[in-house]
Amino acid sequence: MTCDKCNSDRIVSISAKCNDMFTAEVKHLKFNAEGYANSNLNISTNGDYVDFEMCVECGKIQGDFPISDETLKEGYFPEGEFDLVIIRQGYTVDLIAKCSSLTQVKMEYEKMDHDLIMSTGAIIMAIDTEDSTTYKAPLWEKQ
Numbered sequence: 710m711t712c713d714k715c716n717s718d719r720i721v722s723i724s725a726k727c728n729d730m731f732t733a734e735v736k737h738l739k740f741n742a743e744g745y746a747n748s749n750l751n752i753s754t755n756g757d758y759v760d761f762e763m764c765v766e767c768g769k770i771q772g773d774f775p776i777s778d779e780t781l782k783e784g785y786f787p788e789g790e791f792d793l794v795i796i797r798q799g800y801t802v803d804l805i806a807k808c809s810s811l812t813q814v815k816m817e818y819e820k821m822d823h824d825l826i827m828s829t830g831a832i833i834m835a836i837d838t839e840d841s842t843t844y845k846a847p848l849w850e851k852q
């Protein structure tokens with residue numbers, strides 16, 4: 710085969726078994742894809758393995774790019790309109806609940822030990838999964 714970018718035949722096939730130990734930090738969408746290898750990134754054909762072909766001439770990972778934000782989210786934001794999350798150190802995100810309204814977000818928030826969480830410097834917020842608008846606890850004003 711030849712590279713889909715530069716046409717070189719210097720292609721290396723890479724395969725690494727990771728099972729469910731895979732993590733990808735999707736910083737611009739503020740979430741971590743964790744669990745089995747993420748097939749949305751063109752680097753896995755089977756959730757147990759990171760496997761892809763890379764051109765060692767130009768560095769291109771073979772496959773279709775760019776990858777849309779919608780595709781990146783696929784399987785990670787399957788339902789609900791708001792994700793209630795804890796953000797630590799500015800970008801590490803823990804998903805607490807998927808909610809269908811801000812009212813539900815507030816109800817889920819009341820169940821959390823939010824004083825303890827916020828005392829660590831973490832931020833609790835809701836993210837609208839449609840347009841990435843964020844609402845910060847405890848006032849839930851649009852950011």
Ligand SMILES: [Zn+2]
Binds near residue numbers: 712766769
């Ligand atoms: Zn190439």
